[in-house]
Amino acid sequence: MNELEELRKEIEEIDSQILNLIAKRLQVSSMIGEIKGKMGFNVTDEKREEYVKEYWTEKGRRLGIPESLVSSVLTNLISYSKMFQVKDSKKRRVTIIGYGGMARSLSSLFHLSGHNVVITGRDKRKAERLANEFKFVYMEEKSALDWSEYVILSISPSGLDYAESVLKYAKEKVVMDIFSTKSNTFRKLQTLSEQFSFEYISTHPLFGPILYPVGERIAVIPSQKSTRTQEVIEFWRKCGLVPVLTTPEEHDKVMAIVQVLAHFYMLGLLRSSNTLKKELEVGNKIDELQTTNFREISKILDRINSLLPVILEIQKDNPYAHKVRDLGMRELQDVLKSLGE
Ligand SMILES: C=C(O[C@@H]1C=C(C(=O)O)C=C[C@H]1O)C(=O)O
Known part of the structure; x- marks a missing residue:
């Protein structure tokens, strides 16, 4: 065996250990799910997830693993771990x-x-x-x-x-x-x-x-x-x-902020960024030069775009929508003023 083959053999052994450990983690998670089911607890435990994340980030840092790798592996692991906890003994x-x-x-x-x-x-x-x-x-x-x-x-x-x-x-x-x-x-x-x-x-x-x-x-x-x-x-x-x-009232008030206001600004952002890409002729350079913030925002804009009919329906139906959009416009004007324009 040459050196390349030997190292590949070693990787295969490591991969096998990783897979065994993932399977074991999912089994344990499933057992935790059963206990939670009996005790009436939610599948998701945000505090515990935070603790696990901190542990992974800290240990990952000490081992020299890039934080983005640690984060993407753990995010996937936790999300599948929760899927293994979902079961209901009472079939409906x-x-x-x-x-x-x-x-x-x-x-x-x-x-x-x-x-x-x-x-x-x-x-x-x-x-x-x-x-x-x-x-x-x-x-x-x-x-x-x-x-x-x-x-x-x-x-x-x-x-x-x-x-x-x-x-x-x-x-x-x-x-x-x-x-x-x-x-x-x-x-x-x-x-x-x-x-x-x-x-x-x-x-x-x-x-x-x-x-x-x-x-x-x-x-x-x-x-x-x-x-x-x-x-x-x-x-x-x-x-x-x-x-x-x-309650219906509380729900619609919260959605006025969470959906109506947020979507309203996002719709403005979606339209103006599309227009600007054309006017400034940089549409094909955006992906390469975008920042991490813009990448996250773009993902949200894509989702907004793909759900446009629902988003517009919410703008129409929420009873606070007019108030929210008026305020949103006034605040934008104030931002403009505060920038000295
Ligand atoms: C396994 C658990 O359930 C969920 C999954 C977690 C995990 O995979 O690490 C952590 C917290 C919970 O959201 C648990 O509560 O410990």
Whole structure:
């Protein structure tokens, strides 16, 4: 064996040890998941993650491993470690109405936690496609709702009339929506819940259409007559999310800042940076010369761009949107003034 081959052999042995250790870490994590499940704890423990990160960074530094490598390996490890903790001993029958990005994201979670899922919706072909991706089943609306315990409305608020025509089959089921703005839709669905005798608990997954969103947060907003809120909180917790209890008013106020204001500025940034790239003729040099801050911002801008219809819908529906945008404009003017212009 020449020297190159010998060193490659050594790398193979090291790789094998790394893989064995990763497998062992995932097994231990899964055991931790079982204990958390029994004790009613969230999968994600931010304090513990911070401690683990500090340990990795410090030890990595002493060993001369670049911080970016330490950070990317650990971020992946923790995220898969959390996926191995997701399981629910109580299998639920969940019907998802809709087949868009968020329906897919929630499907991936239910797949992980072992629930039985049916996908339904207006477009049979699209619903079937999503069902096939996760080995779930398609049913037409009435059968799907009859069969289910939980119904998740994963459509856009503009489909509320359609929802109304389907929810007449939801008697005694728990119905949840995932709308980003609560004020109008919440009232409407609460009225329907009384009319059709279903239990309405609103939710808002606080993440985009990503696969396996383990560790992310979900807002839970019980309606006036909810009696099963605790059960629903436990359901989401065991799916690997972190439930946060709130009210429609509080939710929409927070979203005015978190979504309306942030997206408003981002939309301005997206448009002006695109125009400037053209006007200054530097479009093809941006990637090479960008800073780390700009790279992070660009990732956010790309996401905003790919979710444009939803982002604009939130700008339209949030009851504080006008106030927020007026203030946003005034603050920009003030920034301009403070720069002496
Ligand atoms: C393994 C745990 O669960 C999660 C995963 C962690 C990890 O992989 O290191 C750390 C904290 C938790 O968010 C734990 O709580 O210790």
